[in-house]
Amino acid sequence: MEGVVSPEEPSQRSPLDSSSKQDTTNEVLKDSTDAEITKIRLMRAFVEARDPSSKEVDDLMIRRFLRARNLDVEKGSAMFLKYLNWKRSMIPNGYISPSEIAEDIAQEKLFVQGLDKKGRPIIVAFAAKHFQNKNGADGFKRYVAFALEKLCSRMPPGQEKFLSIADIEGWGYANTDLRGYLNALSILQDCYPERLGKMFIVHAPYLFMKIWKMIYPFIDDNTKKKIVFVENKKLKSTLLEEIEESQLPDIYGGQMPLVPIQDS
Incomplete structure (x- = not known):
């Protein structure tokens, strides 16, 4: 027919x-x-x-x-x-080469390893290891995009979000990069929406809170709900609410060694 x-x-x-x-x-x-x-x-x-x-x-x-x-x-x-x-x-070529962001990679400030109880990849950021990029804002933007692309590529099937631990221990004025922080926030919120599942901010010194007050108004309401400041004395117990001990980074009393994001 x-x-x-x-x-x-x-x-x-x-x-x-x-x-x-x-x-x-x-x-x-x-x-x-x-x-x-x-x-x-x-x-x-x-x-x-x-x-x-x-x-x-x-x-x-x-x-x-x-x-x-x-x-x-x-x-x-x-x-x-x-x-x-x-x-x-x-990301004109579909990926960012580590050679393009060598300065930020050398600081070894982002690590990944393990999954939380919901199957979300865990990323740990050490604020005291970050310094302003000598090559200008674009270099750090590429590094943030590189990290988020890497993180998303590690998502297990059916998973869309990640869990972040922002460790502020040792942070000082030398690490202050308000422009860089706002650029990173903008990329996360505008280009990778609904990717952040939860963020724990740990070891935050009083000095950091002054910068936080400047950043906070730029955080959208959905993201604000996902951010938790953790008391030092409740650090491990709070993290264990979301992460099994076998998957918890060893620096927080768990069993999982951290891996630099570029090596993951």
Whole structure:
């Protein structure tokens, strides 16, 4: 019959027809409501019409940007399209070579290892090891992007978030880099939304709190809810609420040795 493709004939349709795409979408987004799935489809159609490269990203990424803007399709789309332009500029080859960020890597300030109880990768940042980049703000921005790309690549299947421990012990005026901190925050919130699951700030000295008061107004409300300052005397017990001892970094009384992020 004309127009009918028999089982033996090669189909001219996409490997995923509309019904199988629907099944795949529902499986990937099984923790989304029907209303959210509808908005994801609307946002995808909107961004694909404006930037064809949007077709290369999965529905989970679309959902993260949508959720970051409280399911507002227009705002989520604008945020996502801005991210695509940023990534083409910041990561034009699809990756950042360690040779491009050698100065920041040499400071050995970011480490990863282990998973928390929810299966989220753990990253530890040592603020006292950070110093302003002699090559300007762009070098540190590339380092932040490198770290987040590395971290996201370590996500187990089905996981979208990570847990962070920001260790401020030994931090002083020499480590103050307000511009760098705000740039890092902007990249996290604007380009990797809904990636941070929780952040523990530990060993924070009084001096640091002055800088924190300057940073705090720039943190969006969703991110603020994920940040916890931990008392020194409750450090291990608090971390163990989220991380098994076998996965807890050894410097906090656990069993997991830390690995520099560039070696992970």
